Amino acid sequence: MSVTTDEPRRVPSTVALVRCDGYDPSSVYAAVGRGLDLLGGAGRFAEAGERILLKPNLLVASTPGEAVTTHPEVFRAVSRHLAETGAELSYGDSPAFGGTRMVARRAGIEAVAQELGVQRVQFGHPQTVSFPSGGLIKQFDIAQAVLDADGLVSLPKLKTHALTRMTGAIKNQFGCVPGMRKGTFHVRMPDAERFAQMLVDLNRLLQPRLFVMDAIVAMEGNGPRGGDPRPLGALLLSADPVAIDACACRIIGLDPQIVDTIRWGGLWGLGEPKDIQLLGDPLDSFYEPDFRVDRKRAPSPTGPGLKSRLARDHLVPRPVIDPALCTACHTCVKMCPVTPKALTPHAKHDRTGAYDPRETELRPPTYDYSVCIRCYCCQETCPEHAIYVKTPLLGRLIHS
Template sequence: MPATVAIIRCDSYDESSVFDAVGRALELLGGAERFVRDGERIVLKPNFLVGATPDKVVNTHPMVFSAAARHLQAASAKLSYGDSPGFGNALAAARKIGIAQVAETLGVTYADFSEGRQVSFAEGELIKQFTIASAVLDSDGLVTLPKLKTHALTRMTGAVKNQFGCIPGMLKGEFHMRMPDVDRFAQMLVDLNRLLRPRLAIVDGIVGMQGNGPRGGDPRQIGAIIVSDDLVAVDATVCRIMNLDTALVGTVTYGTAWGLGDADDITYVGDPIEEFVVADYDVNRSPQSTTGSTGGGTLAKRLIVPRPVIDPTKCTACGTCVSVCPVDPKAVDWANGKGVPPVHDYGRCIRCYCCQELCPERAIDVRVPPLGRFLHARQ
């Protein structure tokens, strides 16, 4: 069965404009009532990577959250919202973003994702058991509200990856340790979504992030609201907007192969997708591996695979990178006290890029070593 994706032009975060765009998308897909029933308890899952103001384009914009909530409330759903960032307090992040204030105004309750329960998933192709936030498990359904961004590990982050935040707190670091290879990490994300089966994705693609995402990148105007109940088709659509080959994105390839969704047969409704494609979108299109799994061991990893690099002129020695590193012993740590930036041990580094993702000063970039650049140029 072909996937249907609604893509609607919306060039600003003006409240009424976003509300109308989300409403038009939902109507083209059959109305909000097609996805939620009267009285159902639905969890909204925006992206709270970190507490950052909307102008930083790191998180789901509060006006997109507001529009989604209002349309689902009109369909008589009982809403809550939550996320589990990799670092810091989720509710504090929601307040900094502005979503908490919107939720309070609309009567959408906060769902604490910090506690979870183990769930068996015999149908998992790779993962047979997950620990999921209890608030998600106790709901009737999930609607995901991702932000369109680049990502150092997965190249892009969209509808499928957003559910990684349904795994409580630092447990996410365990998956990075178990699956440093980006293919296996993507397979885990697909299994996670096959378990959770979100009802709907409503993507904030009005202003996306390019370059050093998912936190340290730059804003890029796109002007799109993307809505579908097929999350794989949504991710394929994001790839198309970024001018990124879907074959390079595991959530799309494995999501299609494992039956989560369909990236091969998409019907677009709304505005022409060609109007949203950004040919020069700054995203990693390198065909080489971007993880610690190169087939050549630690030496190849050091010489070829992209690695996180700290810019000493931006680093404030806050220690966030050290705190979030999932490796034991740490792959990034203090060398000579906190008066100088931490130092990476690239032999231990698994290339999960958590340090780059969560650096509050945008002081960590992911760079390809010289040999890796040489090999890429020859391909």
């Protein structure tokens, strides 16, 4: 793929919003086809002989019913429509935890891909790409497979997110950064605003041609992994990631301007958050004002007045483990990107302090909030949904 190192191309701020009330294959195929037709047809985004890479959200291993990953029927429908153009399709992602094949199998995407002859490509080999016009980041390590493709088609899932409030089209490209390199961005940009700027730069660099957002069943509450599926019956299609995320926000009653990826995406020319031509079904018919999402801007752990430990500890939301749900698997410890780790495994010890292997009861890891940067990677990947984000009392009072 030819990545840009110049100013981004302005994409048309048209969003197709199409009702689709379930994952029945023929309904999803028809809905995706209708959305593509509203945007000018699949041929606008892929041509015969081009190598098009599909990028679903494969965050972690989970089944389609959990609403963590892009549903396989959305993947199937988009693949079939793009294949009709004569394009050569492949797919890939770099999950937050676990190998791509295992995660794709669990998500049901590997089976569909094999059925349709869509090849899975490795995202493990990075190539450094310089990006002089980056607003914040001038150089990225990108999966070689992404760079090898002629074009990228992004298939995000609409979910809540502790750091960015919602995850959709813009955040989906973070998986193009291979493996643990993603963690280094959390360490370098611990506050939501700078992290969002990095994501905007990443999208300005990669310029996916098309976004098809799966909001047929979204995730509300403790997302992006531990929340609850919430049927919305919506598919959103656009070439503009800012516009599509802004429309998704309006569906769930979230002000797009408190989502830093949308705000900075608009400011840095990635897309248009306000002046959007909406085609298809009326947005009001999808509006869910009681969708469970945090509607307040996240306080930055490095923001003005919050650099002191005392202020941070009393104001910034922190991850907390529910001991009743924790199985002491230590995934959270592995995922914590800071050194030394902000989470310590806590095994039951005998009287001498040595680990007693006869004891099978293991307690949850303990946090050291003095080194925790509030990236919420632990909350994002806990397989038992045992970690939630809690705002200290003072922070809650100030917010209210």
